[in-house]
Amino acid sequence: MKQLKEQIVKYIRAKILKGEYPEGFELVQENIASELGVSRMPVREALQILEQEGYIERMRNRHMRVVGLSRDSIKAHGRLLSAMASEIAVMMFEGHYGMARLNNAYHTLRAAVQSGTGHETLVKLEKDVHKQLYFDGLGTFVVQQYERMLTSFWMLAEIRGSYDPAQGHVLLGEIMACLETGKPQALYDGFRKYYDNVIEALIKDDSNE
Numbered sequence: 001m002k003q004l005k006e007q008i009v010k011y012i013r014a015k016i017l018k019g020e021y022p023e024g025f026e027l028v029q030e031n032i033a034s035e036l037g038v039s040r041m042p043v044r045e046a047l048q049i050l051e052q053e054g055y056i057e058r059m060r061n062r063h064m065r066v067v068g069l070s071r072d073s074i075k076a077h078g079r080l081l082s083a084m085a086s087e088i089a090v091m092m093f094e095g096h097y098g099m100a101r102l103n104n105a106y107h108t109l110r111a112a113v114q115s116g117t118g119h120e121t122l123v124k125l126e127k128d129v130h131k132q133l134y135f136d137g138l139g140t141f142v143v144q145q146y147e148r149m150l151t152s153f154w155m156l157a158e159i160r161g162s163y164d165p166a167q168g169h170v171l172l173g174e175i176m177a178c179l180e181t182g183k184p185q186a187l188y189d190g191f192r193k194y195y196d197n198v199i200e201a202l203i204k205d206d207s208n209e
Contacts, residue, residue, distance in 0.1 A: 005045045008045075009046045010151070012046060013155070027056060047107075054073065055067060069156075077153050078199040079192075081150065082116065083191075090182070093182035097135035098132060105132045106172065106176050109172070111126050113169050115190075131147065160202055162201045162202065175187065
């Protein structure tokens, strides 16, 4: 049931980010359940998660409708990810957690950029670097929240062609260099600079300007 709920969340979130469920679109539990061939319970739970994430809002008739992605919401999403990622990176350095795994993911991305790999694959590889920012001591809840935010943010980057992973990986390389010294302020500044670059690219395509 938990896995099914997460699949429904990803399905609806993707529809919203791709514009297939536009701003104001009404989400009816029965219709979604029928469309996916599932019961209403996992759909209801999935919609509750998406409401918490700010993608949808509850109406007076207890149905849900899509909330448009604004420039401010994209900026806030990126800023929060930047803060979480930098804190996790500092803790990883201090505890010597998973640094080799993180480096391997980054070098895979760098090799793909140098070989001229396509945009969609590069964005997925870049997201994979960020997914390596975790360790067991974080706890399941924190990891799940971080990965959920990461998935939706980078899905938007994948959909919108204005973001250039070739440029982003250079800034990501600066962060990797900071990790060798482990200076917290340098990491905070590096992640902020990196995510500001991604945000700026994403809002170029935003129709809510």
